[in-house]
Amino acid sequence: MSCPINSKAELAKLSPEKAEELDVYLTSLPLTDDRERNRGFLIQSLHKAQEIFTYLPSVVQVHVANRLGLHLAEVYGVISFYSYFTDKPVGRYKINICTGTACFVKGADKLVEEFQRYLGIKLGETGTDGKFSLTGLRCVGACSMAPVVMVNDRVYGNVTTKMVPEIISDCK
Amino acid sequence: MIDSPAKLKSHAENLSKNSKPATTILVSLGTCGIAAGTRPINDMLKAEIASRKADIEIVEVGCMGLCHSEPTIEVVNNASGKSVIYGKVKADQVAAIIETASKGIEAASCTVINRSWFYPEENETATPERIQARIVLKNTGKINPEILDHYLAEKGYQALSKVLFDMTPQQVIDTVIESGLRGRGGGGFPTGKKWAFAAAQKADQKYVLCNADEGDPGAFMDRAVLEGDPHSVLEAMAITGYAIGSDTGIIYIRAEYPLAVKRLEIAIDQAKKQGLLGKNILGSKFSFDIMIKYGAGAFVCGEETALIHSVEGKRGEPTVKPPFPAIEGLWKKPTVVNNVETFANVCAIIRNGAPWFKKIGTPGSPGTKVFALAGKVKKVGLVEVPMGTTLRQIIFNVGGGIMNDRKFKAVQTGGPSGGCIKFDQLDTEIDYESLKRLGSMMGSGGMIVMDEDDCMVNVAKFFLEFTLDESCGKCTPCRIGNKRLYEMLHRICDGRGTRETIQNLKDLSNSIKDTALCGLGQTSPNPVLSTLAQFEHEYLAHIDEKRCEAGVCKKLLKYEINNSCVGCTLCARNCPANCISGSVKQKHSIDQSRCIKCGVCMDVCKFHAVDRK
Numbered sequence: 001m002s003c004p005i006n007s008k009a010e011l012a013k014l015s016p017e018k019a020e021e022l023d024v025y026l027t028s029l030p031l032t033d034d035r036e037r038n039r040g041f042l043i044q045s046l047h048k049a050q051e052i053f054t055y056l057p058s059v060v061q062v063h064v065a066n067r068l069g070l071h072l073a074e075v076y077g078v079i080s081f082y083s084y085f086t087d088k089p090v091g092r093y094k095i096n097i098c099t100g101t102a103c104f105v106k107g108a109d110k111l112v113e114e115f116q117r118y119l120g121i122k123l124g125e126t127g128t129d130g131k132f133s134l135t136g137l138r139c140v141g142a143c144s145m146a147p148v149v150m151v152n153d154r155v156y157g158n159v160t161t162k163m164v165p166e167i168i169s170d171c172k
Numbered sequence: 173m174i175d176s177p178a179k180l181k182s183h184a185e186n187l188s189k190n191s192k193p194a195t196t197i198l199v200s201l202g203t204c205g206i207a208a209g210t211r212p213i214n215d216m217l218k219a220e221i222a223s224r225k226a227d228i229e230i231v232e233v234g235c236m237g238l239c240h241s242e243p244t245i246e247v248v249n250n251a252s253g254k255s256v257i258y259g260k261v262k263a264d265q266v267a268a269i270i271e272t273a274s275k276g277i278e279a280a281s282c283t284v285i286n287r288s289w290f291y292p293e294e295n296e297t298a299t300p301e302r303i304q305a306r307i308v309l310k311n312t313g314k315i316n317p318e319i320l321d322h323y324l325a326e327k328g329y330q331a332l333s334k335v336l337f338d339m340t341p342q343q344v345i346d347t348v349i350e351s352g353l354r355g356r357g358g359g360g361f362p363t364g365k366k367w368a369f370a371a372a373q374k375a376d377q378k379y380v381l382c383n384a385d386e387g388d389p390g391a392f393m394d395r396a397v398l399e400g401d402p403h404s405v406l407e408a409m410a411i412t413g414y415a416i417g418s419d420t421g422i423i424y425i426r427a428e429y430p431l432a433v434k435r436l437e438i439a440i441d442q443a444k445k446q447g448l449l450g451k452n453i454l455g456s457k458f459s460f461d462i463m464i465k466y467g468a469g470a471f472v473c474g475e476e477t478a479l480i481h482s483v484e485g486k487r488g489e490p491t492v493k494p495p496f497p498a499i500e501g502l503w504k505k506p507t508v509v510n511n512v513e514t515f516a517n518v519c520a521i522i523r524n525g526a527p528w529f530k531k532i533g534t535p536g537s538p539g540t541k542v543f544a545l546a547g548k549v550k551k552v553g554l555v556e557v558p559m560g561t562t563l564r565q566i567i568f569n570v571g572g573g574i575m576n577d578r579k580f581k582a583v584q585t586g587g588p589s590g591g592c593i594k595f596d597q598l599d600t601e602i603d604y605e606s607l608k609r610l611g612s613m614m615g616s617g618g619m620i621v622m623d624e625d626d627c628m629v630n631v632a633k634f635f636l637e638f639t640l641d642e643s644c645g646k647c648t649p650c651r652i653g654n655k656r657l658y659e660m661l662h663r664i665c666d667g668r669g670t671r672e673t674i675q676n677l678k679d680l681s682n683s684i685k686d687t688a689l690c691g692l693g694q695t696s697p698n699p700v701l702s703t704l705a706q707f708e709h710e711y712l713a714h715i716d717e718k719r720c721e722a723g724v725c726k727k728l729l730k731y732e733i734n735n736s737c738v739g740c741t742l743c744a745r746n747c748p749a750n751c752i753s754g755s756v757k758q759k760h761s762i763d764q765s766r767c768i769k770c771g772v773c774m775d776v777c778k779f780h781a782v783d784r785k
Contacts, residue, residue: 010705036503039485043468067497081487081644082468084427101584102546103622104634117748138638140428141392143546144204144239144702153430155207163541 007063014059018052022060026128027069028102036055036070046085058145083137091133093171095119096150100139103147112136113145115160132171173447175455177333180324181278187325188454194227195273198246200313202235202399203431208242211782216266217245226274231322234400236313237554241285246313247273257285258315275777288570289556293520298558303565305532305540305558308516312400317435320442323403329448331522332407335414336456344415345371350526357474357511358586358615359605359691360537363518366508369498370416373506378418381502381509382410383479384425384432387471388587390618390637393542394512396554398425398432401516402439406462408518410449416508424479427469436464470589471642474616474690476501476509478644486700488645490690510615513542533559537603547584547620548575555619561573567621578623584704586615588635588642589695592628611702613695627724628707628723629714635699643693650693653684657700658784664711665725667718674711678704702753723784726769733760733773736781742784743773 011019025048029041045068049060056079064073079085095115099108116122121133126133142148146159149167156167174180178436199205199214214232221228226345238244242258248255254276260283272279277453298305323329335344335644349364370378382405400406402620409421411615425433441460443449451459460467463484472478473488480502482488501507515540521529528742530538536735543566544551550572557566563583574580582592583674591612593600600606602616622631636658645651660677663669688694704711713719720728733743739757744750749768762773776781 012771036484040465040483042485043482044466047468069185078485078489081489082470083641084467084469101587101618101634102390102552104389105547105620105622105626105631105778137428137469138205138387138641139389139391141386141395142204143390143392143544144242145207146546146552156202 002014004091004126005062007059007066010059011063014053014057019050019063022049022063023067031068031070035069039070039074040067042070042075043082046075046079050085055089056085056143057089058087061087089126091131091143093151095132095134095167096137097123097147098138098146098150099136100138100143100146102139102143106146108147110161111149111159111164114164118164132168134148173445173534174329175447175452176528177208177337177454180329180333180454184324184327187321192250194250195276196229196248197233197273198231198233198236198248198314199271200221200234200238200244201232201238201413202312203429204235204239205242206245206431210243211244211264212483213243213261213266216263216403218329220266220270224274225517226270228270228273231316232318233314234317235554235584237289237309237396237556238551239553240551241283242429244285245269248278249273252276255287257287259283259285259760268712277323285575287422291522295567301429303561303569304473304556305531306556307520307540308397308513308542309400309554309556310520311404315401317400317402318440320403320446321743322412324402327523328403329407329443329454330521331519332410332414332448333454334522336409336454336458340414341371341417344522347526348415348521350697351521351529352526352536353514353517353529354537354604355511356466356513356517356541356617358388358589358613359628360614363510363514366498366510367412367415369496370418370506370508373499375506377503378416378506379502379505380412380416380418380421380509381476381479381483381497381507382409382421382423382515383474383509383511384423384429384477385467385473386426386429386512386616387474387642388618388712389585390546390620391506391544391616393544393554395429395432397512397516398429398540399435402432402436404519405512405515406436406439408515409462410453410511411518412508412515414458414723416506418506418508419459419461421460421719422483422502423462423464424467424473424483425464426467433464433466440464466574470644471638472644472690475690475692480507480555480689487644489646490692492689493676512615534601534603536605537726540777541602541614541617543617543619545571545619545621546624548578548626549573549621550575560601562601563593566602566619567598571621574621574623578625580621581624581626582622582628582631584612584620584622584631584699585618586695586698587618589613589691589698590615590618591705592622592631594706608658613698617702625722625724627720627722628703629661629664629720630722630724631700633658633704636661636696639692639696643696647687647689647693647754649684650690650696653680653688653691654696656680657684657697661700665720666727667714667725669711669715671715673715674704674708729769729771730764730785731762731767731769731771731773732783732785733762734781734783735759736779738779738781740778742778746772746776748772752769 204519268279291304353363478488478490498506524534737759743750751763751766
């Protein structure tokens with residue numbers, strides 16, 4: 001069932017420390033021989049893996065699949081379904097523009113245009129230097145400050161197009 | 173360890189007897205508050221109190237619901253019980269607030285906010301200034317969510333104690349059925365009946381699932397409850413567990429709510445340490461444990477079968493009901509799935525009885541509903557009102573009317589599954605049925621106010637775009653039908669629509685409604701149908717006159733320079749497309765073939781010389 005390659009060794013080539021950190025976490029889970037029960041830990045394992053590696057390259061997917069006794073296709077199916085997971089590298093600064101309803105009526109589409117113009121990348125892309133990625137997300141629940149932009153964990157409220165250069169220059 | 177009901181009671185009594193400082197200052201530290209800069213104000217308040225050695229305690233609380241006025245603090249005089257709420261607190265006001273707080277008077281030159289809610293549980297009643305009723309939000313904004321004793325002092329875990337020692341599981345279910353509590357996640361299914369179905373099943377294992385996957389854009393009440401009063405949800409889940417015969421609760425929460433997750437983790441840990449969760453709760457034979465599972469960003473996971481699949485670690489695709497989760501749910505065991513807000517009502521119902529709860533709200537929809545009021549309204553925030561309150565009261569009384577005194581156009585309820593409600597329907601008393609009659613729905617309680625600058629065709633397009641993004645792709649009507657709807661709306665916004673497009677929109681919308689697999693698909697055409705029903709003239713203006721009244725649909729706009737132009741060249745210098753020409757002190761003109769319709773010329777012009785047509 002599991003992939004024949006030694007996924008931990010492959011993972012260690014990426015980064016031995018990160019591979020070890022993920023392995024410690026997976027070992028701490030109460031996994032059994034029951035695949036269906038193990039599957040219940042898949043989403044939290046992927047959250048942890050993405051937290052460690054910032055994205056989910058295929059070696060990480062193979063390793064998680066092996067440890068949980070799942071097929072790689074099942075793991076990839078989950079990653080592609082949920083918008084929180086990504087298998088592409090992301091920039092050091094993740095610029096998330098909220099495109100929920102409250103932000104939409106307060107002009108989030110203008111912010112999207114301005115960020116795209118300013119950074120020269122489209123929504124969903126990462127710049128070639130790997131510094132910024134630009135994504136839209138649906139509602140962070142801070143509707144009182146719409147429109148909202150999140151850069152990594154920092155929240156900017158009542159954002160106007162004029163604030164775009166300022167927000168970018170905060171990213172040092 | 174609190175291992176008996178007597179100990180719980182005496183502990184709560186001791187807490188209320190403990191001598192309090194002269195003044196308590198409540199500081200609102202929910203996500204909105206923190207983002208609005210409440211933390212630095214909090215630090216300054218603490219430093220000021222320390223330097224004056226004032227007899228004042230600071231309590232860090234959850235959201236007070238006054239998001240429009242963050243940073244918000246409430247100064248409570250413990251001797252008189254009087255309190256003053258200050259909004260938009262600035263650093264230079266801190267000293268004055270502390271100074272006056274010790275004297276028991278209001279600080280001058282600060283924004284004072286009148287309390288617009290009453291507490292039904294404390295025998296308060298509505299007044300013209302206080303039309304909000306707080307049951308669900310009773311403790312948020314009042315207690316520190318990270319301190320268990322604060323919750324215990326507010327009769328916390330006494331409802332659980334009551335059911336464990338004075339009621340049979342059947343009596344608990346009967347009470348909830350009698351109360352008429354309906355699912356606050358939007359569906360409105362009677363909560364007690366759901367419990368009764370699950371209780372009637374014979375199984376070795378049953379589950380209580382809390383749906384905290386608040387995916388509806390524009391709704392944030394569940395976040396406020398979890399951040400401000402997490403124990404009320406834990407207690408209610410344990411009560412549900414006792415009623416249906418389950419020993420395991422799972423909270424499914426979206427990963428976008430880190431603060432709520434953190435506070436839940438703290439609360440679960442505290443409750444376990446005190447014997448209020450875990451084995452033999454309060455010394456009884458009943459055991460109940462709660463764990464947290466994380467979502468990963470999928471709106472469809474708010475649907476209960478999809479949510480269950482997600483907890484099982486699968487793609488969150490819904491399945492056909494029946495079997496209902498109450499019969500065959502998580503890991504094929506009987507499972508009760510309730511929303512956060514539904515759970516937050518349960519303890520109050522058990523404490524005060526079903527007749528008390530039924531006195532609030534309407535006969536068909538008893539109790540209150542929390543709405544997240546947002547969009548173009550002056551006072552954005554969380555509003556909890558008795559069912560049967562009118563939209564006008566919510567928007568114009570509690571919400572203070574429309575921003576910049578623009579004209580009200582519509583209010584959107586029910587999120588991507590709901591619809592838009594017009595001006596002449598504002599006096600409708602809202603409950604589950606009345607909103608449905610208006611072609612909208614209760615949904616989870618998002619309420620987005622729109623003014624004359626919002627184009628309703630574009631709004632419908634926005635929601636369809638959302639549905640397209642979030643459709644799981646399992647059934648054809650939703651996956652392909654919604655895509656076609658979106659394309660038609662796109663054509664209309666671009667001025668390429670015909671009268672036939674409108675008929676096609678209606679036909680396809682009805683087909684999707686009838687044939688889609690789950691709640692998301694069946695309700696996805698609602699924004700189209702409701703805007704078509706209420707604002708058909710706007711659709712027709714786009715089609716017949718190629719005109720967008722609100723000035724939103726770019727392809728239909730035209731910018732022209734009128735005779736007020738003095739030739740200052742400001743517009744030409746700011747035009748990103750370099751399509752404005754003219755010499756200094758001469759009237760300028762716009763090359764329409766190159767204009768990208770960004771509107772910068774109109775924004776920068778100081779002489780009102782640019783018209784949008």
